[in-house]
Amino acid sequence: MxxxxxxxxxxxxxxxxxxxxxxxxxxxxxxxxxxxxxxxxxxxxxxxxxxxxxxxxxxxxxxxxxxxxxxxxxxxxxxxxxxxxxxxxxxxxxxxxxxxxxxxxxxxxxxxxxxxxxxxxxxxxxxxxxxxxxAMILEDPKDLLDVTSERADLASRISHLDLSHAEIVNRNWKFGGDDNSLGIVKSLIANFPNCCILDETGNPISWLLSYKYSAMGLLYTLPEHRRKGYAKLLVTTMVKTLQKLGYPIYCFIEVENDTSYQLFEKLGFKEACGIxxxxxxxxxxxx
CATH class of the missing domain: 3.40.630 (Aminopeptidase)
Known part of the structure; x- marks a missing residue:
């Protein structure tokens, strides 16, 4: 029944x-x-x-x-x-x-x-x-380690992905690379919150999307632009956006991805206990 x-x-x-x-x-x-x-x-x-x-x-x-x-x-x-x-x-x-x-x-x-x-x-x-x-959850947005003030120099380069950026996101997505995944990326960009950092020519070099089930995901920085704090800044930016829109603030981290786990943990996220x-x-x- x-x-x-x-x-x-x-x-x-x-x-x-x-x-x-x-x-x-x-x-x-x-x-x-x-x-x-x-x-x-x-x-x-x-x-x-x-x-x-x-x-x-x-x-x-x-x-x-x-x-x-x-x-x-x-x-x-x-x-x-x-x-x-x-x-x-x-x-x-x-x-x-x-x-x-x-x-x-x-x-x-x-x-x-x-x-x-x-x-x-x-x-x-x-x-x-x-x-x-x-599942990594920010139980209270006040627990967020806000790095925005530390990276005021990047404020003008924080933007949103548009459909012209779908190819580069799909190409660098672990589960992407084909037409089916490209369609998924386009749908996420068109319908759900996202943010990115642009280079001097207006191309995305680091980005963070959200899925239809509201979780943050597809966080990625091009290899030549890593270790500059871009991921922390994007997570901070996305948390503020999701909070304003009334979304839950969480993400899924693969059990072997220690780097991402530590990143979100440092920013104030906690692992959902026992799940x-x-x-x-x-x-x-x-x-």
Whole structure:
């Protein structure tokens, strides 16, 4: 049994407010619902196991997006759950999860990995736990180490990315480099907060974007411009922007990325205690 919450329902606003009670565990789904309610996302729909007392929430591509999505060729599901049995029931339901094609569970709590593996096996799918991350959260913006005053010389060079910058961002993104990822980058630039530092010719040399689920990401500085404090300045700038817009302030850091972990920690972010996230790719068994 499940309930589909449509984009126009007041229930989505109620869901957004209720999810605040389950942060940081619900941070990714909360950030997604927030952007849906802001009108920034129109290609997702929301499923809950019951209402108003829900245990599981799943954001999934709209049915029409499963047929033809010009931005993301791989279906992605975002999941939050307080109950293993509830989550299992929803994942087993073919009306909720499209078990006929490849897809990704994006940023799912690693405590559910065995459950996902079991359900996938029942559906004759293989799983690959490709990326594991910490969630780094700035609990109070006052905790931010503000480096703006130290880099007043760069104030005139802080700007925003535009679509003409998508190629360089895509080319230097770890998960980029193809037309599919280029479409994702263009969508992020067009719809969600970002900032960058420009060189003397107006080209970006360091940048920071945010995802549709509100997390900061794609932080990158061209190699020849590193060790100049650009990343710290961009994070500081983005925090102030997100705070003004009412977004949560957080990011995901891959467990092996010590450099980024230390950067955000020095700026006042803290690791969400006891929580790890994984990006899980699911693929049908080969015949």
């Amino acid at each position: 499940f309930l589909l919450l449509t984009m126009t329902e007041e229930k989505l606003l109620t869901l957004e407010k209720t999810l605040l009670n389950y942060l940081p565990a619900a941070m990714k789904i909360y950030g997604t619902i927030l952007n849906i309610n802001k009108g920034k996302i129109r290609d997702l729909e929301v499923v809950v196991d019951s209402w108003p007392d829900f245990s599981t929430v799943i954001c999934r591509p709209c049915k029409k997006e499963e047929i033809c999505n010009p931005v993301e060729s791989t279906l992605t599901y975002t999941v939050f759950s307080k109950d293993q049995n509830s989550l299992r029931n929803l994942l087993m339901d073919d009306n909720i999860i499209n078990w006929t094609t490849c897809f990704i569970f994006g940023g799912i709590d690693i405590s559910f990995l065995e459950l996902v593996k079991d359900v996938a096996a029942c559906k004759k799918f293989t799983v690959n736990f490709s990326t594991r991350c910490y 790890r996230y994984a990006w899980v790719s699911c693929r049908p068994f080969e015949s």
